[in-house]
Amino acid sequence: MKGYTAFVKKEWIESIRTYRFLILGMVFLLLACLSPISARYMPEIIHAFMPSGMEMKLADPVAADAWLQFFKNFSQIGFFVTVILYSTVMSNEYTRGTLIPVLAKGLPRKYVILAKFTCACLSVTALYLICAGICAAYTWFFWGEAVYIEGVFAALLGMWLFSVLLLSMVMLGSVLFHSSYGCLLFTGGAVVIQMIAGMIPKATKFLPVGLITDSTEILNGHIQTGTIAWQMGITVLAALLLLVASVLVFDRKKL
Amino acid sequence: MRDKEADTMNLEMILEYLPVLLPIIIIEWILAITALVHVVRHPHYRFGNKVVWILIVLFIQIIGPVVYFAFGRGEEE
Numbered sequence: 207m208k209g210y211t212a213f214v215k216k217e218w219i220e221s222i223r224t225y226r227f228l229i230l231g232m233v234f235l236l237l238a239c240l241s242p243i244s245a246r247y248m249p250e251i252i253h254a255f256m257p258s259g260m261e262m263k264l265a266d267p268v269a270a271d272a273w274l275q276f277f278k279n280f281s282q283i284g285f286f287v288t289v290i291l292y293s294t295v296m297s298n299e300y301t302r303g304t305l306i307p308v309l310a311k312g313l314p315r316k317y318v319i320l321a322k323f324t325c326a327c328l329s330v331t332a333l334y335l336i337c338a339g340i341c342a343a344y345t346w347f348f349w350g351e352a353v354y355i356e357g358v359f360a361a362l363l364g365m366w367l368f369s370v371l372l373l374s375m376v377m378l379g380s381v382l383f384h385s386s387y388g389c390l391l392f393t394g395g396a397v398v399i400q401m402i403a404g405m406i407p408k409a410t411k412f413l414p415v416g417l418i419t420d421s422t423e424i425l426n427g428h429i430q431t432g433t434i435a436w437q438m439g440i441t442v443l444a445a446l447l448l449l450v451a452s453v454l455v456f457d458r459k460k461l
Numbered sequence: 462m463r464d465k466e467a468d469t470m471n472l473e474m475i476l477e478y479l480p481v482l483l484p485i486i487i488i489e490w491i492l493a494i495t496a497l498v499h500v501v502r503h504p505h506y507r508f509g510n511k512v513v514w515i516l517i518v519l520f521i522q523i524i525g526p527v528v529y530f531a532f533g534r535g536e537e538e
Contacts, residue, residue: 225530228495236488236523243481254474290531 213321238337242272242344281418296380364417496526505535
């Protein structure tokens with residue numbers, strides 16, 4: 207267990223030194239600020255750039271629009287940047303051979319995977335919570351008391367669970383492949399396959415990706431609680447399975 | 462004539478929204494400057510050269526620094 211905490215600490219220091227945490231934090235903060243602002247001023251921006259003489263009726267933005275932008279931005283740019291930044295989490299160690307001395311000293315292999323996953327999860331979770339807070343603050347600033355929307359907690363929880371699933375996909379991808387590109391392709395492929403499978407109406411209930419693609423419906427409360435519960439349950443289960451799989455694969459991997 | 466009016470309107474709009482936009486501008490600059498410092502101080506890149514990376518980091522907001530740190534940065538000595 208001591209080895210595990212030591213490795214988590216090492217991971218944390220590494221994520222500071224390689225600027226991974228800084229970049230992730232800045233991008234997340236930016237998205238959190240940008241989403242409510244763009245929702246609030248979108249009609250005015252469109253109006254300012256419209257050629258004169260053209261009129262377009264746009265509905266006044268409401269607090270829900272800010273959260274819609276938040277979920278849209280995070281599920282696209284936010285997660286994209288997360289996966290790119292964490293795709294090098296193992297490949298750097300392979301190419302530089304930095305894991306060999308640690309493992310030779312007797313650190314159990316599973317701790318490497320678990321510590322890396324823990325560190326990634328904690329960073330993303332902390333930043334995500336801060337960002338949700340910032341978005342809520344901006345929304346409150348722009349729209350006052352009408353800030354509470356029924357489905358917002360379900361949608362937030364769903365997206366957080368999906369980010370954990372993404373990180374576990376990244377872990378499996380990076381133990382399966384030697385390079386970071388292999389890991390990127392694996393994670394991207396897993397998401398795309400889910401999206402394609404989502405076209406089958408009966409399958410949507412069991413696909414974790416629904417948690418981010420249907421965040422509009424979750425936010426409006428238009429989706430059945432049962433469906434969300436299924437998706438969340440499967441997401442947690444899948445994340446655990448992927449993690450176990452990456453530990454098993456890494457046990458047999460040649461370094 | 463109308464163009465001028467539009468210009469002053471835009472300026473007023475920018476001034477009005479400045480407090481709201483300030484955090485975004487600050488974040489963009491923190492990213493750009495950290496990346497710039499790194500580009501200048503570590504002259505080994507996986508591809509490209511110093512001039513290219515400086516231009517990318519300074520003129521492609523947000524994406525530029527992210528791409529530099531994710532792909533462009535060379536190995537540490």
